Amino acid sequence: MRQITLPFTATLPLLLLACSSLQAATTVSVTGNVTAAGCRLSAADTSKSLVIPSVSAADLSAGFAGGLEGWLNYNASTTLNFTNCPTTVTHVSVNMSSTTGTALGGYNKGAVVPASGSAQGVVLMLAVGSGSNQYLLFADGSNARDFTVQNDGTVTIPVLVGVNAARAFNSAAPAVSAGSYSNTFTLSFTYS
Structure with missing residues (x-):
């Protein structure tokens, strides 16, 4: 997320309606900053659709799919590519600014129950x-x-989204059942 503020100082006298010989004036001062340009995200990377390969409910449930790291077994990946970063920008920072699903919260705030679909007992996780x-x-x-x-002003950010059994994170979660699932994650970027 590139933040831009505009730096200028302006003084604007405002003349209010004159009543008889009475006059009034006010001054409004404005200040701000102009920041350097950020990097350019490739047009092809502004929206991505990933499809995680099908996995059986039994495989996903078996041993809770490898415990907390099981989501690494069933995943899809892509990259996000930035170009034309000015020399004043040395880092691109990424975070998840929103998801259509529901985060488990607490220690498991990286696990997200998908927003829609008929599959039960699954969570999604996104890593960079x-x-x-x-x-x-x-x-x-x-x-x-x-x-x-x-040095050439580029950054490539690998992204991986995986699915796991919710019971790997919460023993009270429903058992994994067959069905579809979908979710949208929104990522934000800051340049420094």
């Missing part, structure tokens, strides 16, 4: 980065991950 630098984003937007701008 790769390998040992993969970072789960929280649905409440309370955490962010920084990515370093390369």
